[in-house]
Amino acid sequence: MSTPATTALIIGIGVVILLSMSLRLVQQYQRGIVFRFGRVLDQARQPGLRVIIPIADRMVKVTMQTVVMPVPAQGAITRDNVTLTVDAVVYYRVVDPIRALVNVRDYPNAILQVAQTSLRSVIGRADLDVVLSDRERINAELKAVIDAPTEKPWGLLVERVEVKDVALPDSMKRSMSRQAEAERERRARVIAADGEFQASQRLADAARAMAATPGAYQLRLLQTVVDVAAEKNSTLVMPFPVELLRFFDKLTGTAAATAEPAPPVLHPDLERLAAH
Known part of the structure; x- marks a missing residue:
């Protein structure tokens, strides 16, 4: 008992x-x-x-927390037929727990599959330049594509999608490197040509200013002499001033015009004949 x-x-x-x-x-x-x-x-x-x-x-x-789900690297072909390897990360959370349990089985795996297929689809509709330079556009399009089939029927909200890395083939990397080098060389040549053009304009302005004031040539010459003389191991050759030559030329021309003409000198035989 x-x-x-x-x-x-x-x-x-x-x-x-x-x-x-x-x-x-x-x-x-x-x-x-x-x-x-x-x-x-x-x-x-x-x-x-x-x-x-x-x-x-x-x-x-x-769990109602935001889940960070990495998307494994996917091979994709862009619209301009370039093969890429792209991986991404998806941030999502459950907004309707009843739908997440009832309407879909294993919703984390389901959203992963949607993210993988959407990643290949979005990359296939974009050019290589867009994929490399406009990440925000690719991310926004990925978010819209993944969020559309998951929010209402599954009760999941995709908050953010980020493309982590874009791996290019080695041949494409070499081609892009050559293209970037050629672009940099082109810019350097354009900048150098523009600098020479501006310098020539300034020199032309200076020449016109000096032509209006002849003494400016001598001042510039003296300044150049001072600059060259600062170097101890330089040999300085002074040019003869052109203005001085012009002065002597004017002086000799004036003297020749005012001088009396000399009598002609006759040959001795001609002088005897003239005497007879």
Whole structure:
């Protein structure tokens, strides 16, 4: 026969087991979805200590946090027929836990498959230059393509999609390197030509200014002499001033015009004939 103490112990154990089967703890970042005899209840259980009916109810906890899911590297061909290897990362979270459990099986794997196929599709519609230079456009298009089939039917919200890395073939890397080098050389030549053109314009302006003031040539010559003389190992050759030559030329021309003409010198025989 069982004693009252044994009966109380058995009852106590039964109560503990019943409580353990009835109580569920839902964390702040979770929502509890209760299935009663296999049918989901309309209301999700909020965070806290929740009570369910043993045997009849089954609770599944769904995380509402943002999940960072890496997308493995995918081989894709761009619109201009360049083969790339692209990987990405998807940020998503559950907004409707009931749909995430009921409408799709294993929603993390499902959204991963959608992300992989969408990545290849978006890369295939873009040129190589767009993929390399306009990442924001590619990311926005990826987000729209992945979010469309997952938000309403699956209860998932894609918050952000980022393309992490774009791997190019070695031949394409060499071609792009040569192209970049040629572009830099072209820019250097354009800049040098523009500098020479501006310098020639300034020299032409200076020549016109000096032509209006002849003394400016001598001042410039003296300045050049001072600059050259600063070098101790230089041999300085002074040119003869052109203005001085012009002065002597004018002076000799004036003297020749004012001088009297000399009498002609005759031959001695001609002088004797003239005397006779």
